[in-house]
Amino acid sequence: MKLKATIIDIICLFYILLFVYAAVSKLLDFETFRVQLGQSPMLTNFKGLVAYGVPSIELALALLLIVKKFRIPALYASLGLMMAFSMYIIAILNFSDHIPCSCGGVLEQLGWTEHLVFNIVFMFLAVIAIILESNNISTIHEKNIKQYIKT
């Protein structure tokens, strides 16, 4: 039980580090981020929305991952966001030529394929955390019910 909670905490910490780092890097070099989005044929029409939306969502998810009550929805949302990024990478790899990654900071140094592997690892971690957290919640519910029946 304690080990499970520790694993969930560590995975959430990794996500917080990733999201805060990526969001702050984008905001620090916002103009470059916007230009990079404009260079992408898929995002050029929504570059304003995406430029403000992605860092905001990343920071919001990092905050929600801290609060235990919101952890499960935040983990599902994090998984969804990583899946969306991965689908975008797959589309870039298949349909586009040279487009710079608008990932922020040192993540930009990764190639698209390395980035896809990185995302898959994080998606895998999110799935593990969701399963463990769901198990934790059902164990707590079972304990509460047993205690309620006893009294």
Add this chain to the structure above:
Amino acid sequence: MKTKVFKTALPAFAFLVAIGIAFAADANSSSQIGYYDDPFIPGIQQVQTQCSPMATGELCTHNGYQLYDEPSLENPLKRVE
């Protein structure tokens, strides 16, 4: 109590570490925006480059057009060697 502090302090610390790393990486970043004038597209265009106006290498171009440091097309960008 100890666990509660640990659980709140650790994510807050992770926040600070991530912000610190982002600032440090930004200070080391060499990428900058280059501006060019494509006569077939109205207005000045922007592109991300690894070039610099201070560099001493060859002139930086994008699709054959010279890249500049500013939208007023001053200070040509050169490759960092």
